[in-house]
Amino acid sequence: MDELWFDELIDGKPILCSTIQLGIIESLLVYSLLPAEKLSEISSEMEQYNETEANKTILLLKENEYETDTRKQFDKMLQDGVFEGGDF
Secondary structure: OOHHHHHHHHHOOOOEOOHHHHHHHHHHHOOEOOOHHHHHHHHHHHHHOEHHHHHHHHHHHHHOEOOOOHHHHHHHHHHOOOOOOOOO
């Protein structure tokens, strides 16, 4: 067993996020509808995130993701009631 990994586990310190999580965050930043200040904050701090913070950030970015597929945009508009009432 790798002693370094085991030491991190029993040390109690949060493990830093993986390069895969960093890649996911970077790719989601491009399509996010969050304010520019928040995106800049995430971009500058993401390398210091632990796994939990990275997961929370990924969820936040996914919730605020700009949908590029026009069909999915239309379906979301229908769900949100944009076309109800005839005034659009």
